[in-house]
Amino acid sequence: QKEVEQNSGPLSVPEGAIASLNCTYSDRGSQSFFWYRQYSGKSPELIMSIYSNGDKEDGRFTAQLNKASQYVSLLIRDSQPSDSATYLCAVKVPNGGSQGNLIFGKGTKLSVKP
Amino acid sequence: GAVVSQHPSRVICKSGTSVKIECRSLDFQATTMFWYRQFPKQSLMLMATSNEGSKATYEQGVEKDKFLINHASLTLSTLTVTSAHPEDSSFYICSAPLLKQGGGTEAFFGQGTRLTVV
Numbered sequence: 001q002k003e004v005e006q007n008s009g010p011l012s013v014p015e016g017a018i019a020s021l022n023c024t025y026s027d028r029g030s031q032s033f034f035w036y037r038q039y040s041g042k043s044p045e046l047i048m049s050i051y052s053n054g055d056k057e058d059g060r061f062t063a064q065l066n067k068a069s070q071y072v073s074l075l076i077r078d079s080q081p082s083d084s085a086t087y088l089c090a091v092k093v094p095n096g097g098s099q100g101n102l103i104f105g106k107g108t109k110l111s112v113k114p
Numbered sequence: 115g116a117v118v119s120q121h122p123s124r125v126i127c128k129s130g131t132s133v134k135i136e137c138r139s140l141d142f143q144a145t146t147m148f149w150y151r152q153f154p155k156q157s158l159m160l161m162a163t164s165n166e167g168s169k170a171t172y173e174q175g176v177e178k179d180k181f182l183i184n185h186a187s188l189t190l191s192t193l194t195v196t197s198a199h200p201e202d203s204s205f206y207i208c209s210a211p212l213l214k215q216g217g218g219t220e221a222f223f224g225q226g227t228r229l230t231v232v
Contacts, residue, residue, distance in 0.1 A: 032219070034220075034221075041205075041226075041228070042225070042226065043120075043207050043223040043224060043225050043226040044158070044207075044223050045223070046220060046221070046222075049220065088157065088158070090221075092219070101148050101160055101163060102148075102160075102209075102221055103160075104157045104158045104159075105157060106156065106157040107157055
């Protein structure tokens with residue numbers, strides 16, 4: 001059973017702080033990792049993708065991947081109230097071919113307090 | 115980025131009736147599309163993989179005769195919930211993967227359909 005685990009939260013941070021979201025996955029063969037943001041009642045939107053060990057930065061967002069520990073994280077710097085949402089970690093199934101599907105974690109609810 | 119359009123965004127139907135949900139890739143072709151279901155405070159659960167020109171692949175526990183999938187063209191997949199029951203009330207979301215230049219794929223999601231069966 002392929003699994004993606006996240007702390008459901010809620011994670012509450014003050015405006016301007018760094019929010020740290022964590023995710024672990026069970027399939028060691030996984031190669032592609034994604035963070036999606038989902039506002040209530042809306043579909044997910046892609047925030048970051050990461051494929052190799054290390055950090056990947058895009059604006060206020062930094063994704064970190066450690067394949068040895070089967071761990072991927074998302075850091076949000078200078079958190080804003082508009083960042084309040086549920087963040088979904090997703091891992092691409094290794095044997096899904098070039099268009100394989102994603103396994104989603106249950107998501108972490110982030111609340112940024114003004 | 116690529117656009118996936120899902121319609122309708124919200125539907126209310128009576129028990130026993132059928133509801134069709136459409137998922138279109140507007141500016142790219144998708145030989146494969148995915149259908150997810152999301153219950154309140156839960157994550158997205160894959161229901162089935164829709165394949166253009168062939169039968170859909172259903173996940174364990176998903177009734178193929180109840181959730182009919184038709185991938186009629188490279189840009190359209192439909193999900194029909196037959197004999198709808200209140201237990202089918204959920205948020206249904208489709209996605210279509212797009213191969214990126216340089217490798218890797220990115221999933222683009224439709225807007226989702228909120229189905230309420232009364």
